[in-house]
Amino acid sequence: MGSVETESMAAISTPSLETSFLFQKVADDLRQQGYSINPNALPYELSQRLLEQLHLMSSSEFDTAGIGRQQDHMVNNFVRTDEICWIDGSSSAGEQWLVWASELREYLNSQLFLGLFSFESHFAHYAPGDFYKRHVDAFKGESNRVLSLVVYLNPDWLPEDEGELVLYKDETDLEGTKVTPSFGTVVAFLSEEFPHEVLPAARDRYSIAGWYRLNTSQADRVDPPR
Numbered sequence: 001m002g003s004v005e006t007e008s009m010a011a012i013s014t015p016s017l018e019t020s021f022l023f024q025k026v027a028d029d030l031r032q033q034g035y036s037i038n039p040n041a042l043p044y045e046l047s048q049r050l051l052e053q054l055h056l057m058s059s060s061e062f063d064t065a066g067i068g069r070q071q072d073h074m075v076n077n078f079v080r081t082d083e084i085c086w087i088d089g090s091s092s093a094g095e096q097w098l099v100w101a102s103e104l105r106e107y108l109n110s111q112l113f114l115g116l117f118s119f120e121s122h123f124a125h126y127a128p129g130d131f132y133k134r135h136v137d138a139f140k141g142e143s144n145r146v147l148s149l150v151v152y153l154n155p156d157w158l159p160e161d162e163g164e165l166v167l168y169k170d171e172t173d174l175e176g177t178k179v180t181p182s183f184g185t186v187v188a189f190l191s192e193e194f195p196h197e198v199l200p201a202a203r204d205r206y207s208i209a210g211w212y213r214l215n216t217s218q219a220d221r222v223d224p225p226r
């Protein structure tokens with residue numbers, strides 16, 4: 001009995017083989033190109049639990065997303081029109097997500113020496129027609145956001161549903177790479193390097209966006225910086 005319990009504990013705290021492959025691919029991609037796009041990559045059980053959690057949440061738990069530092073948080077419908085709910089680990093799905101994100105943090109720190117220290121994340125809901133205009137998640141020297149992480153929770157997303165994330169390789173790139181917000185897709189990119197935008201979708205679009213930060217005194221929440 002004792003050993004069975006030990007094994008099940010180990011299963012919770014040790015990433016599965018599939019997850020280890022994903023973590024390694026994210027690390028390799030970040031090293032080579034600064035971003036990583038992985039369809040159908042979030043562990044299925046975790047994706048399902050997060051989706052169930054979303055279904056349980058009422059729309060009153062979401063707040064209109066803002067821009068600017070938290071103390072001068074401003075709703076700006078020209079820049080973004082989505083609504084968000086921060087994940088604090090009070091639900092078991094949220095807790096499981098935070099454990100997974102912290103395993104990824106430890107793996108990336110061991111491989112890339114990024115010095116990622118903390119993580120913050122929120123559910124986001126884009127109603128049909130909602131968007132988030134081209135932006136960067138952090139400005140050089142102004143923020144301690146280092147790595148952005150986005151996962152999508154939309155089963156059966158079709159090309160005509162649109163709502164892609166467009167990731168631009170630098171400030172001059174106007175074409176970008178389109179990412180379909182399909183269930184379980186995991187995207188990571190260096191927060192200061194890659195401008196990106198969310199195109200309007202034809203149906204409700206759900207995601208989690210998160211940021212790994214350095215341990216600096218400037219630990220106030222940035223959403224995004226400006």
Ligand SMILES: O=C(O)CCC(=O)C(=O)O
Binds near residue numbers: 124150
């Ligand atoms: O949902 C996405 O595809 C990206 C969201 C985003 O860029 C953000 O919340 O900063």
Ligand SMILES: [Fe+2]
Binds near residue numbers: 135136137196
């Ligand atoms: Fe962003």
